[in-house]
Amino acid sequence: MNISFDERLDGELVRRDKTEVLTDLQQAVPTLTLLHREEDLHPFECDGLAAYRILPMLVALPETLDEVEGLLKRCHALGVPVVTRGAGTGLSGGALPLERGVLLVMSRFNQILKVDPEARLARVQPGVRNLAISEAAAPFGLYYAPDPSSQIACSIGGNVAENAGGVHCLKYGLTVHNVMRVDVLTIEGEHMTLGSEALDAPGFDLLALMNGSEGMLGVVTEITVKLLPKPETAKVLMASFDDVEKAGRAVGDIIAAGIIPGGLEMMDKLAIKAAEDFVKAGYPLDAEAILLCELDGVEADVDDDCDTVRRVLTEAGATDIQQARDDAERAKFWAGRKNAFPAVGRMSPDYYCMDGTIPRRELPRVLKGIAALSEESGLLVANVFHAGDGNMHPLILFDANKEGELALAEDVGGKILELCVAAGGSITGEHGVGREKINQMCSQFQPDELSIFHALKAAFDPQGLLNPGKNIPTLARCAEFGAMHVHNNELPHPDLPRF
Amino acid sequence: MNISFDERLDGELVRRDKTEVLTDLQQAVPTLTLLHREEDLHPFECDGLAAYRILPMLVALPETLDEVEGLLKRCHALGVPVVTRGAGTGLSGGALPLERGVLLVMSRFNQILKVDPEARLARVQPGVRNLAISEAAAPFGLYYAPDPSSQIACSIGGNVAENAGGVHCLKYGLTVHNVMRVDVLTIEGEHMTLGSEALDAPGFDLLALMNGSEGMLGVVTEITVKLLPKPETAKVLMASFDDVEKAGRAVGDIIAAGIIPGGLEMMDKLAIKAAEDFVKAGYPLDAEAILLCELDGVEADVDDDCDTVRRVLTEAGATDIQQARDDAERAKFWAGRKNAFPAVGRMSPDYYCMDGTIPRRELPRVLKGIAALSEESGLLVANVFHAGDGNMHPLILFDANKEGELALAEDVGGKILELCVAAGGSITGEHGVGREKINQMCSQFQPDELSIFHALKAAFDPQGLLNPGKNIPTLARCAEFGAMHVHNNELPHPDLPRF
Numbered sequence: 001m002n003i004s005f006d007e008r009l010d011g012e013l014v015r016r017d018k019t020e021v022l023t024d025l026q027q028a029v030p031t032l033t034l035l036h037r038e039e040d041l042h043p044f045e046c047d048g049l050a051a052y053r054i055l056p057m058l059v060a061l062p063e064t065l066d067e068v069e070g071l072l073k074r075c076h077a078l079g080v081p082v083v084t085r086g087a088g089t090g091l092s093g094g095a096l097p098l099e100r101g102v103l104l105v106m107s108r109f110n111q112i113l114k115v116d117p118e119a120r121l122a123r124v125q126p127g128v129r130n131l132a133i134s135e136a137a138a139p140f141g142l143y144y145a146p147d148p149s150s151q152i153a154c155s156i157g158g159n160v161a162e163n164a165g166g167v168h169c170l171k172y173g174l175t176v177h178n179v180m181r182v183d184v185l186t187i188e189g190e191h192m193t194l195g196s197e198a199l200d201a202p203g204f205d206l207l208a209l210m211n212g213s214e215g216m217l218g219v220v221t222e223i224t225v226k227l228l229p230k231p232e233t234a235k236v237l238m239a240s241f242d243d244v245e246k247a248g249r250a251v252g253d254i255i256a257a258g259i260i261p262g263g264l265e266m267m268d269k270l271a272i273k274a275a276e277d278f279v280k281a282g283y284p285l286d287a288e289a290i291l292l293c294e295l296d297g298v299e300a301d302v303d304d305d306c307d308t309v310r311r312v313l314t315e316a317g318a319t320d321i322q323q324a325r326d327d328a329e330r331a332k333f334w335a336g337r338k339n340a341f342p343a344v345g346r347m348s349p350d351y352y353c354m355d356g357t358i359p360r361r362e363l364p365r366v367l368k369g370i371a372a373l374s375e376e377s378g379l380l381v382a383n384v385f386h387a388g389d390g391n392m393h394p395l396i397l398f399d400a401n402k403e404g405e406l407a408l409a410e411d412v413g414g415k416i417l418e419l420c421v422a423a424g425g426s427i428t429g430e431h432g433v434g435r436e437k438i439n440q441m442c443s444q445f446q447p448d449e450l451s452i453f454h455a456l457k458a459a460f461d462p463q464g465l466l467n468p469g470k471n472i473p474t475l476a477r478c479a480e481f482g483a484m485h486v487h488n489n490e491l492p493h494p495d496l497p498r499f
Numbered sequence: 500m501n502i503s504f505d506e507r508l509d510g511e512l513v514r515r516d517k518t519e520v521l522t523d524l525q526q527a528v529p530t531l532t533l534l535h536r537e538e539d540l541h542p543f544e545c546d547g548l549a550a551y552r553i554l555p556m557l558v559a560l561p562e563t564l565d566e567v568e569g570l571l572k573r574c575h576a577l578g579v580p581v582v583t584r585g586a587g588t589g590l591s592g593g594a595l596p597l598e599r600g601v602l603l604v605m606s607r608f609n610q611i612l613k614v615d616p617e618a619r620l621a622r623v624q625p626g627v628r629n630l631a632i633s634e635a636a637a638p639f640g641l642y643y644a645p646d647p648s649s650q651i652a653c654s655i656g657g658n659v660a661e662n663a664g665g666v667h668c669l670k671y672g673l674t675v676h677n678v679m680r681v682d683v684l685t686i687e688g689e690h691m692t693l694g695s696e697a698l699d700a701p702g703f704d705l706l707a708l709m710n711g712s713e714g715m716l717g718v719v720t721e722i723t724v725k726l727l728p729k730p731e732t733a734k735v736l737m738a739s740f741d742d743v744e745k746a747g748r749a750v751g752d753i754i755a756a757g758i759i760p761g762g763l764e765m766m767d768k769l770a771i772k773a774a775e776d777f778v779k780a781g782y783p784l785d786a787e788a789i790l791l792c793e794l795d796g797v798e799a800d801v802d803d804d805c806d807t808v809r810r811v812l813t814e815a816g817a818t819d820i821q822q823a824r825d826d827a828e829r830a831k832f833w834a835g836r837k838n839a840f841p842a843v844g845r846m847s848p849d850y851y852c853m854d855g856t857i858p859r860r861e862l863p864r865v866l867k868g869i870a871a872l873s874e875e876s877g878l879l880v881a882n883v884f885h886a887g888d889g890n891m892h893p894l895i896l897f898d899a900n901k902e903g904e905l906a907l908a909e910d911v912g913g914k915i916l917e918l919c920v921a922a923g924g925s926i927t928g929e930h931g932v933g934r935e936k937i938n939q940m941c942s943q944f945q946p947d948e949l950s951i952f953h954a955l956k957a958a959f960d961p962q963g964l965l966n967p968g969k970n971i972p973t974l975a976r977c978a979e980f981g982a983m984h985v986h987n988n989e990l991p992h993p994d995l996p997r998f
Contacts, residue, residue, distance in 0.1 A: 118859075119858060119860055141757060163704075169698070174698070176704065177672075192945075192948055196856075196925055198856035198923060198924035199668070199856045199889055199890050199928050199929075201925050202711075202927045202931070202932045202940060202970075203932070203971060204708055204711070204955050204956075205708055205711055206951065208704045208707030208708065209704055211704065212701075229759075252617050252618075255619060256616060256617045256619075258640060260728075297800065298799070298800045298803055300799035300800060301796065301800045357695075357697035358697055359695075359696040359697050360618060389698040390697050391697075420697075424695055426697055428701045430698075441701060444701060446691075448689050449705075452691075452705065452958050453703055455958030457703075459951050459954030459958060460951060471701075471702065
């Protein structure tokens with residue numbers, strides 16, 4: 001599948017000859033591994049959003065800080081853009097290469113530098129896998145809370161770039177809430193340390209700014225994360241509903257009852273069927289929707305909470321409630337949820353995964369809207385989501401080989417995101433904007449807000465060399481997309497730098 | 500007591516005639532209450548850091564959003580600086596007026612707009628008192644977690660400006676972790692909404708940036724905060740130690756044991772005596788230090804944790820451990836801690852309150868350093884702090900009427916903060932930089948980092964009209980202060996805007 005790109009997104013950069021850049025980098029940083037032959041570049045042409053593919057000009061695989069610094073300094077001097085990539089599992093095309101840019105792959109920065117059980121912190125390199133941190137902390141009874149579905153593969157550096165979430169974020173927060181410090185190299189090759197092992201930091205909150213910045217402000221070279229004590233116990237309830245809106249309402253009822261579950265997930269009939277066929281999770285195939293509610297903490301507390309949640313679920317109209325009998329069944333319940341995306345992938349040649357957020361109370365209304373859009377378009381939509389924090393992942397099923405279906409899927413996806421924004425939510429909860437949702441940013445933000453984003457970007461990277469064309473749309477793009485208020489046919493702030 | 504000010508901090512602003520500004524504002528915003536007579540201005544000449552006093556040119560007391568917008572637009576047009584003030588309880592001079600600026604007092608924005616128990620959110624105006632939010636949420640079994648000692652008086656708008664903390668921040672986070680959304684007016688009078696009721700927001704994290712920005716980026720006009728369910732029970736242990744370093748080590752031990760207390764506070768002998776004399780809290784006068792450890796949650800859980808903490812405290816060398824028998828005694832234990840500042844104030848004509856943070860493990864070493872500085876200078880230092888999150892509040896006792904004692908106290912204070920920075924911590928945990936710690940920012944940050952702060956500021960407020968001279972030092976100031984690396988006698992980035 002090919003997507004046509006707006007060349008203007010990185011159109012104002014100098015076009016450098018590949019051989020010139022390669023020779024320059026080889027001379028300046030002789031130890032740096034650089035891939036340049038087309039067959040070597042192919043594995044890097046996309047990230048987890050495989051619908052978007054671009055062959056990078058060069059791929060750099062540094063092993064030392066000096067190599068990263070040297071690379072950035074030369075790219076800065078030459079005016080060559082740099083896209084940083086972790087494990088490449090991102091779902092919004094945030095690590096999509098540029099055909100005239102260097103792809104900086106941080107996967108060789110894969111060392112856990114320190115696990116400090118007393119301070120409850122781990123210092124790690126950005127290429128370390130998310131799950132590897134919890135594995136290293138396990139001997140001390142600790143773990144790292146944010147757990148994207150891709151946690152076996154995704155890197156912590158990518159998690160910072162996209163401010164990744166996961167099942168546990170309702171209770172334990174997003175990546176930004178679990179990172180204490182990042183070490184960063186600017187595009188000029190300057191070292192910066194943002195945050196510390198101590199509480200807070202004076203000045204403006206650059207640490208929070210770096211989380212979710214999608215590699216546009218600097219290259220993260222080291223990360224200090226919080227570790228949490230492993231809960232004494234965790235129990236999972238699975239509730240069935242004969243109506244998807246009832247399940248949506250039950251979510252709000254649980255929170256309103258004073259419970260913050262460790263995880264609170266929802267799947268609709270189509271997602272249930274897909275997951276059950278794929279992993280035999282023990283899901284009820286006759287239910288219109290299920291809720292999975294994990295309660296964690298000390299034994300007595302969890303038992304109390306289970307009782308409360310059972311009562312709330314029953315009152316909300318659950319037709320059946322099962323409690324996982326042991327850790328094996330608990331793992332099975334979760335396996336269905338965590339494999340829901342590939343499971344849906346088996347049902348349809350292609351699917352398009354959305355990532356909108358909404359205030360919890362809007363769940364029933366937005367679900368109804370999605371059902372209407374599905375019916376209207378004739379495309380099936382499977383709903384899988386972090387219900388507790390209102391983070392929806394509708395999966396739109398389509399077949400790219402059928403004339404017009406991709407465009408139709410994108411249209412439905414866009415409308416779902418607009419529904420989320422209209423309900424007081426946002427176009428991304430945890431997957432990031434990347435390349436994919438750049439147009440929807442025009443719906444989410446006003447020109448004044450976008451201008452501030454541009455100025456912030458320019459504060460770190462005045463030439464716009466770091467990951468241009470992602471995350472923040474140009475004002476011109478928004479004007480063209482039509483979601484922007486343009487007065488008197490003039491763009492606001494026409495003199496702002498574009499990136 | 501008078502502090503001589505570096506006029507350059509706001510020296511590049513146009514000097515406007517007071518009558519001109521008053522007439523202009525009266526005409527542009529006729530309904531706006533403006534104070535201009537010297538006797539009316541006096542109550543506003545300082546905030547909680549009463550050592551610094553400046554009479555503002557004018558005080559504005561708006562009651563409507565239109566009035567704030569009108570005021571900002573005129574000040575922007577005239578180039579008149581604006582300092583925003585909440586309840587004026589801040590301890591770092593963040594709301595210190597400017598003699599050529601307008602003081603924008605938000606105290607009349609004191610409405611709680613909505614308490615939403617289902618979404619667990621409250622929408623409030625910035626002048627609402629911190630404690631009033633918890634009072635309004637109490638009928639629903641909810642409360643607002645961050646609780647500065649000044650919570651009876653301080654406003655939520657000021658809490659956002661300073662990213663305020665409190666006893667409960669160890670477990671429940673700082674203000675930034677408890678704010679979902681802020682509505683902001685820019686200096687140009689443009690409305691912006693940062694964050695939402697939903698999880699996360701795409702683009703750069705402007706909401707986090709606004710927290711702790713000390714009124715330099717915009718004027719906060721509405722705030723949506725998270726509410727938490729009131730814990731079923733809370734119990735407090737008070738442990739006595741015959742050695743302050745032992746108490747410091749016990750703090751790390753409690754955390755390392757897998758407990759996150761609702762509050763974990765430490766006081767040394769001098770602070771104990773002051774508090775006991777003042778509020779009869781029931782503190783042991785013979786102890787060198789006490790720890791107050793509050794455990795909250797469900798009954799059974801809290802009882803388990805109390806047992807664990809008792810064991811850890813005993814192993815750490817506590818000479819006595821008392822548990823508050825009931826809520827009345829618990830309140831008494833906390834009253835001593837919450838009144839520690841005024842209590843110390845009764846012992847000495849003046850005191851200087853520091854607000855450094857350090858990694859928890861450095862507590863014993865830094866306490867030793869403070870003791871040495873106290874002995875060397877001959878000034879008594881009382882130590883009161885949020886030990887659990889390494890946020891120290893050493894109170895330096897002095898008499899401003901004695902020749903040279905103020906300078907000596909400032910010198911000791913500066914050295915304590917440098918000790919914190921050297922230990923991997925920072926110069927402020929929750930009180931902010933304000934006017935007070937502007938020089939120490941030069942120790943904390945490198946020129947590159949300060950340049951980014953300046954560029955961020957310029958992104959929101961290019962003319963530097965919002966609260967100039969606070970929070971972020973000019974590069975010139977740092978060069979003069981001596982903590983900055985100046986190469987070849989040249990300032991880095993001499994062309995950056997100053998504010």
